[in-house]
Amino acid sequence: MSDATTNAMPGSLTASSPKKRLKVKGSVIVMTLYLLFLLLPIYWLLTMSLKTNTEILNEFTLWPHDFTLANYATILTDPSWYTGYINSIIYVTMNTAISLAVALPAAYAFSRYRFMGDNHLFFWLLTNRMAPPAVFALPFFQLYSSVGLFDTHIAVALAHCLFNVPLAVWILEGFMRGVPKEIDETAYIDGYSFGRFFVKIFTPLIASGIGVAAFFCFMFSWVELLLSRTLTTVDAKPISAIMTRTQGAAGIDWGVLAAAGVLTIVPGALVIYFVRNYIAKGFALGRV
Amino acid sequence: MEWMAWTWPTAIFFIIIASTLTVFTVLAIKFPEAPRMGVLRIETTRGDRLFITLLGSAFINLAWLGVIGANQPFALIVCLLYAAAVFRWV
């Protein structure tokens, strides 16, 4: 992808002014409708989380008439709910740390050097990002049971490396390619060792790339359901598995379920806010 | 290792794959080559052609098994012809 300049504005170039005004109006309507379509379901989840179950089930209201935070209180005080969040956060953090630690040097190698089988290696890594987790669920279950790691956080963290490590390598490689090679060479001439150069000079230069990679590792590990559910029973059960479990029960506590949903969206929404300026770039690389 | 349920045929299968990969790596080190453009209009090296061959052979075997369903070893002859074609023209 070449540079995404902000001055290409086809809208400003259309000929006559009445025509232009009409066109702008049309696109505003399209965007409003589209964003409405995107936000309505999320709004609905949010209002449900703020309603009492009586209101949800007995009257149909567009916004909470009987405003309550009880659903959130339930989640934050009931251990069977909040341990799910703690478990999720533990293995997601472990996974992000492992993925980045191994992906950083590898991405550097792919972005700077040609070596035996580099293309094939890169392709092989990518196939793991593309592989359906359903294929791996059963062997993972057997593998981690046999080494005694079943139902531990590290098992889920390692399993998620399957798709997160390739993803991190892919994203980081794209960012590292943007750093001119002269910087490396100058540093080596100045007597920096590889390790010191990497930590002191190179890492700060690709800080935004590391941020984006960390974000996507975090996200994909956070959203994954199949492997984390297969590999855990009690001690490391993640929030996503707890949420699907309640759906099996006869009487579903919709308010609490909605509140749990809202709470799992929060980390993502927070991170979007922090990386909002990189989002366009991340997508422009096509590496998501 | 017991849970992996190894059998001799699968072990031999993986040994063959692994040694093919080794042979091609050694070849690539000993006799470096420039990528060339083939009938698929993409640049390929020996390694790429090996990959296309192996993946194609898997599908040839599956197709043979699904359509004919007997005399599986003969599918390997088709695979050999396919491999020769890939290495010649792709």
Added chain:
Amino acid sequence: MDKTLNHKAWFLVLPVIVLVAFSAVIPLMTVVNYSVQDTFGNNQFFWVGLEWFEEMLHSERMWDALGRQLLFSAIILTIQIPLGIFVALNMPKSGFWSSFCLVMMSLPLLIPWNVVGTIWQIFGRVDIGLLGYTLDALGISYNYTQDIFAAWVTIIVMDVWHWTSLVALLAFAGLKSIPDAYYQAAKIDQASRWAIFRYIELPKMMGVLMIAILLRFMDSFMIYTEPFVVTGGGPGNATTLLSIDLVKMALGQFDLGPAAAFSIMYYLVILIISWVFYTVMTNLEKKEG
């Protein structure tokens, strides 16, 4: 960028190889081993040769799941790609509203997949969901847990909701890389809006669109969580897509052999698509320098 030839770079890649080999190669080898054997539990295996493959190749259940899967992927591609392009064309090109749209559109992409399922599960319910309630009030019979058509509409609309923004964001990035001069030339030629789209914008977007199509195809091909949460594969088997069926077989019924044979074939298909994806992508990068 010119890359230096340096075989020592292997040492930098080694940790990744070890880790991914542990979490990908060993399981895959196990799957191959399971696929040629039968088991009575307790790690007692015996050799059955290619029987499972033969069984799966003639199993109606697998072909049906594959058929549903291809139908699903085809439908969402025909909706998402044009809709994504259309949205991208209408996005504000710069300024506050542009970043506002970007952030809002990224939101569905980053919602945990099971929550996407939960959102639509609630949203579509006739008794408590806005969509289901409205449709019901309008006199349209809609019940995604009973009615096959409604279930399909729900999971398709859900996927459109979830992923169209990705296509739009990619197409938008492609549009922004078109230099002004192109539009000026078109203006001099008095080209129609359609001609501008057909001869300037579309060719320039081709690269990103290719990536978008392949990514969407691949991700929809292995979709599991969202439809599982909403419909659980039902009513009946109506929305049992490939991954859902495979998980049912492998972990629900614990049929190791057939599930392993199924996995291998599934994986081979994914491998071909990934290869096409990678080849297309590297060739595009070469072309663009």
